[in-house]
Amino acid sequence: xxLLRLVPQETHIGFMRLRxxxxxxxxxxxxxxxxxFFVVGLNFGIDFKGGSLIEVQTKESPANxxxxxxxxxxxxxxxxxxxxxxxxxxxxxxxxxxxxxxxAQQAVIAxxxxxxxxxxxxxxxxxxxxxxxxxxxRSGTIAVLVAIFAILVYIWFRxxxxxxxxxxxxxxxxxxxxxxxxxVLQLDFNLSSIAAILTIVGYSLNDTVVxxxxxxxxxxxxxxxxxxxLLDLSVNQTLSRTIMTSLTTLLALFALYLFxxxxxxxxVFAMIWGVLVGTYSSIYIAAPVLLYLGANRDGGxxxxxxxxxxxx
Amino acid sequence: xLHFARWTVLLVIAICLAxxxxxVPNFFSKQEAESWPSWLPHRQLVLGLDLQGGSHILLGxxxxxxxNERLDALRDDVRQTLRDDRIGYTGLAVHDEAVQVRIRDxxxxxxxxxxxxxxxxPIGSILTGTSARDVSIExxxxxxxxxxxxEEGIQQRVNSAVEQSIEIVRRRxxxxxTTEPTIQRQGADRILVQVPGLDDPARLKALIGxxxxxxxxxxxxxxxxxxxxxxxPPPESELLYTQDDPAIPYLIEKRVMVSGEDLxxxxxxxDQRTNEPIVTFRFNSSGARRFAVATQQNxxxxxxxxxxxxxxxxxxxxxxxxxxxxxxxxNFLIEEANDLAILLRAGALxxxxxxxxxRTVGPGLGADSIEAGKIAxxxxxxxxxxxxxxxxxxxxIFANISLFINITLVIGIxxxxxxxxxxxxxxxxxxxxxMAVDANVLIYERIREEQRAGKSAIASIDSGYRxxxxxxMDANITTFIAAVILFYLGSGPIRGFAITLAIxxxxxxxxxxxxxxxxxxxxxxxxxxSVVPI
Numbered sequence: 001x002x003l004l005r006l007v008p009q010e011t012h013i014g015f016m017r018l019r020x021x022x023x024x025x026x027x028x029x030x031x032x033x034x035x036x037f038f039v040v041g042l043n044f045g046i047d048f049k050g051g052s053l054i055e056v057q058t059k060e061s062p063a064n065x066x067x068x069x070x071x072x073x074x075x076x077x078x079x080x081x082x083x084x085x086x087x088x089x090x091x092x093x094x095x096x097x098x099x100x101x102x103x104a105q106q107a108v109i110a111x112x113x114x115x116x117x118x119x120x121x122x123x124x125x126x127x128x129x130x131x132x133x134x135x136x137x138r139s140g141t142i143a144v145l146v147a148i149f150a151i152l153v154y155i156w157f158r159x160x161x162x163x164x165x166x167x168x169x170x171x172x173x174x175x176x177x178x179x180x181x182x183x184v185l186q187l188d189f190n191l192s193s194i195a196a197i198l199t200i201v202g203y204s205l206n207d208t209v210v211x212x213x214x215x216x217x218x219x220x221x222x223x224x225x226x227x228x229x230l231l232d233l234s235v236n237q238t239l240s241r242t243i244m245t246s247l248t249t250l251l252a253l254f255a256l257y258l259f260x261x262x263x264x265x266x267x268v269f270a271m272i273w274g275v276l277v278g279t280y281s282s283i284y285i286a287a288p289v290l291l292y293l294g295a296n297r298d299g300g301x302x303x304x305x306x307x308x309x310x311x312x
Numbered sequence: 313x314l315h316f317a318r319w320t321v322l323l324v325i326a327i328c329l330a331x332x333x334x335x336v337p338n339f340f341s342k343q344e345a346e347s348w349p350s351w352l353p354h355r356q357l358v359l360g361l362d363l364q365g366g367s368h369i370l371l372g373x374x375x376x377x378x379x380n381e382r383l384d385a386l387r388d389d390v391r392q393t394l395r396d397d398r399i400g401y402t403g404l405a406v407h408d409e410a411v412q413v414r415i416r417d418x419x420x421x422x423x424x425x426x427x428x429x430x431x432x433x434p435i436g437s438i439l440t441g442t443s444a445r446d447v448s449i450e451x452x453x454x455x456x457x458x459x460x461x462x463e464e465g466i467q468q469r470v471n472s473a474v475e476q477s478i479e480i481v482r483r484r485x486x487x488x489x490t491t492e493p494t495i496q497r498q499g500a501d502r503i504l505v506q507v508p509g510l511d512d513p514a515r516l517k518a519l520i521g522x523x524x525x526x527x528x529x530x531x532x533x534x535x536x537x538x539x540x541x542x543x544x545p546p547p548e549s550e551l552l553y554t555q556d557d558p559a560i561p562y563l564i565e566k567r568v569m570v571s572g573e574d575l576x577x578x579x580x581x582x583d584q585r586t587n588e589p590i591v592t593f594r595f596n597s598s599g600a601r602r603f604a605v606a607t608q609q610n611x612x613x614x615x616x617x618x619x620x621x622x623x624x625x626x627x628x629x630x631x632x633x634x635x636x637x638x639x640x641x642x643n644f645l646i647e648e649a650n651d652l653a654i655l656l657r658a659g660a661l662x663x664x665x666x667x668x669x670x671r672t673v674g675p676g677l678g679a680d681s682i683e684a685g686k687i688a689x690x691x692x693x694x695x696x697x698x699x700x701x702x703x704x705x706x707x708x709i710f711a712n713i714s715l716f717i718n719i720t721l722v723i724g725i726x727x728x729x730x731x732x733x734x735x736x737x738x739x740x741x742x743x744x745x746x747m748a749v750d751a752n753v754l755i756y757e758r759i760r761e762e763q764r765a766g767k768s769a770i771a772s773i774d775s776g777y778r779x780x781x782x783x784x785m786d787a788n789i790t791t792f793i794a795a796v797i798l799f800y801l802g803s804g805p806i807r808g809f810a811i812t813l814a815i816x817x818x819x820x821x822x823x824x825x826x827x828x829x830x831x832x833x834x835x836x837x838x839x840x841x842s843v844v845p846i
Contacts, residue, residue, distance in 0.1 A: 003846070004702040009764065055677065102372075102666045106517070109670075113514075122511065123677035127670040132370065143801035147794045154793060158786055192736060195806045198798050199743065199813070202791035206747070209790055210754065213783040241757040244703065245750040248696050252746030255692030256739055261684030263362075263677075264739055271743070 006247070007240035015235045016228045019288040026173055026285055033180025040183050045190035046126060048140070050097035050133035052108045055085060055124035056116065062088035068116075075111045086262030090123070102129040124263075140194040144175065147201055155205075159212060162293040167208045170286035174204045174277045181273050192267040200274030203249070207242060207282035214238050215290065231287045239283075246279045314774055314833040324826050328717050334724030355727050360734035360808055361671070363685075365678035366508035367516065370669035371481070373501045377663040378473045379409065379466060386447065386459060387411045389431050397427045415455040425451055428459065435464050470501055473662040478503055481665070483658035484519050503665070511674045515651075523620050523664050524655040526572030528603065531614040531626055532563040552616070554623045555642075562623050564616050569606040574599025578656035580649040583641055589649035590641040593656060600636025608632040617642075619652075685738035692742045693719070700749055704756050707846050710831045711752040714823040718748050721819040722812065734808030744816030750787070751824030755780040760846055769841045777829055784821060792817045 046053050058064070062084075068091060069082050077095045085092035093112065098104035105127050113122075128136070148171060156164035175197055182189050214234040222230055250272065257268045334353045337345040345354040361368050383406045390413055394401050400416035401424070415421045432447040446465030450458050461469075478495055481503060485493045493507045510516060532549040540563045545551055548566055553559035578593040595603055606615075607629050616626040617640050624642040644652065697715070700708035722741060726733060759776030767775065795817065798810035835841075 003705050006703070009760075057676065102668055106667055106670075110514070113512075121674065121676060122672075123674045125670065125672040127667070129666075129668045131372065132669045139801050143797055146801070147797040150793045150797060151790050154790060191802075191806055195736060195798060195802065195809050198794050202794035202813075203747070205790040205794075206750070206787040209786045210783050213786060217779075237761065238757075240760075241750075241753050244753045244757070245747070248699060248749045248753070249743070249746035251695040251699060252692040252742045255695060256688045256742050258688075259684055259691055260688035260739065260742075261681050261735070263681060264735055267736065268739065 022284040036183035042189040043186040047190040048137040053126045054093040056120035166289040170281040196270035204278030208286040331721035331724040365675035367513040368671040371503040371665040374664045411459040487654040525660045537561040578653045580653045594637040714828040718823040736809035740812030748820040
């Protein structure tokens with residue numbers, strides 16, 4: 001049986017030589033993302049901004065969005081976004097948070113229901129009041145920070161501090177670029193987006209750790225090899241695995257993106273982006289950073305223990 | 313690495329079989345699964361509200377109201393105590409979350425302090441042995457005595473208010489007859505209500521959003537209500553309005569004849585003469601006695617039925633009501649009468665509840681999401697399966713067998729745990745499929761490498777597994793950390809995603825490292841290959 005080879009058996013790609021291009025490129029993209037975050041900002045969903053969201057299915061197809069906009073516009077609810085959602089007869093209505101606390105948010109739904117009546121089917125109604133939205137925003141940010149910190153500690157424990165910093169730089173890079181994507185495309189940033197980011201954190205680290213593991217192993221085997229060559233060797237050795245895993249994960253994600261329904265589409269979209277960026281960063285960011293931090297050639301205590309275990 | 317102890321083999325097979333067995337009930341209807349003998353697993357995956365449709369409502373107990381009510385009661389107690397002990401005072405008021413009172417005669421300050429000390433209750437049982445009290449009493453000089461609620465005292469009040477609210481909300485929702493509502497406490501002052509299969513929670517919200525404090529009080533006839541509007545109402549009375557449009561003001565005595573706490577039953581019904589919907593009620597014996605006395609003394613005068621500071625009706629007492637039962641008529645619709653009876657039976661909330669968050673998914677969207685989730689999982693899995701065979705051939709098939717067992721284990725564990733499957737949870741399973749093969753990929757790529765380096769088939773396989781293990785563990789533990797944090801800090805559907813992701817990681821390590829290795833070692837034993845076809 002002829003097996004499919006995505007990557008030639010032995011590759012000798014000079015990834016480290018490319019670092020003079022990739023590191024500035026990544027830095028520029030990261031700065032751009034941060035700038036976009038502050039200048040343009042994210043399109044925060046009701047989870048973080050408060051407000052209400054109503055998904056309706058109209059009896060006629062396609063839905064008459066202009067008519068809906070006119071009718072809901074007269075209710076005096078402030079800024080209202082109305083857009084098609086997934087199918088021509090499905091419409092998403094988003095209403096900004098009303099002034100006047102929790103009760104005022106409840107009134108929005110009553111008003112919209114009174115106006116639209118039975119002319120539509122209500123598929124989803126979400127109302128998030130000011131108290132909860134502030135909490136969700138805070139706990140979401142904390143979740144991402146705590147996750148990155150916990151992983152930093154784990155890698156420090158398992159490898160060495162240079163590796164921990166390298167992994168965190170790569171991970172933060174992925175998170176920043178993902179936030180940049182949300183800002184550029186003005187995707188709805190909600191609770192699922194935080195979940196997507198945390199999954200990206202997990203995935204990206206997974207990838208980085210595999211490369212680091214090989215680097216650590218090679219530092220023991222090839223004590224005389226220049227560190228840059230050693231990094232290149234390690235990345236090349238793990239390249240086919242990196243590509244394979246990205247592809248299988250992407251296959252699953254694309255299935256979700258295409259067939260998983262509109263509700264999770266932006267969630268999956270962010271993850272697809274995260275897998276791409278995470279794969280890139282473990283090759284082009286995580287490894288070169290070690291070069292600059294001067295990772296211990298000797299491998300350190302953790303790897304000595306591993307070497308001892310290997311000898312048995 | 314290719315040798316397995318007999319007990320390891322049996323254990324691995326037993327775990328796989330248990331996983332499959334735990335998954336089976338999901339392929340049958342609920343009734344069928346429940347009729348099975350008890351030694352068979354019959355728990356099914358619980359579908360989240362986003363999949364089966366329903367309402368998720370987060371309520372907040374009004375802590376400020378709880379504290380204010382406690383302070384008002386404390387102020388009344390202080391007044392009563394000082395009057396009983398004939399101690400002169402001025403300026404009794406609630407101020408800055410404390411009750412202040414100034415004792416007129418400096419010589420009596422000590423006596424007053426002593427008398428008021430009885431108002432402070434110890435907190436907790438004797439068993440816990442804490443010395444905390446719910447009110448602190450301090451003389452601040454110049455005859456001023458300040459009674460403050462202690463931190464512990466407030467906490468205790470809020471705590472019991474939340475507990476009591478949960479109980480009352482449960483009673484009210486049970487009256488609606490909806491299926492399997494869950495009502496649970498969340499954090500210090502929150503209540504989470506989840507009701508499956510409800511697509512318009514308006515009535516539910518109306519039912520749980522109402523405090524339902526009922527009281528029967530006399531109408532104050534000392535001045536017309538309209539006059540009280542322009543001047544000040546007498547100190548012992550207050551102005552309350554009806555629900556009508558325009559609202560009619562009534563001057564009502566603050567003193568309560570009988571309150572809703574004394575009700576033992578309330579039922580919707582129809583007035584025999586006018587045929588309009590009414591609510592009939594019955595008092596307990598002490599309530600009935602007080603109501604009888606009050607009505608005997610006030611024949612010919614109007615009294616008012618007040619619900620949450622609104623006048624429902626203000627009938628004139630034609631004759632003493634001695635039987636302890638009566639009826640409320642207030643131009644109700646049938647459903648209104650019905651709901652009011654439910655509210656009165658369930659009792660009043662100790663403090664108002666506010667709706668902080670509401671998420672309702674209609675049954676149509678839920679069904680669509682399940683369908684979409686199914687299709688996406690199947691297509692994603694099939695794509696990965698085909699891809700693995702294309703790349704690794706026979707070993708790809710081995711990997712796919714472990715993948716199948718992996719998914720089965722995930723679903724089995726989720727079923728046994730009674731975990732809730734949400735839409736993000738389905739995404740978690742699909743993502744597990746994508747990432748699960750990673751462990752196999754790591755091993756297989758390693759075997760390829762070892763074989764290229766000139767090792768024999770068996771040696772390549774052996775060191776492939778050995779060397780990949782550390783990497784697999786490191787890589788999966790990092791993702792596991794992210795999943796655990798997501799679980800603790802996330803809420804609702806996100807938690808569902810975190811659970812499936814975390815379980816997926818554990819089963820992935822198990823299947824790749826044990827199940828897959830077992831299959832490969834059996835294959836090696838049977839075929840004795842000289843080359844690994846990988």
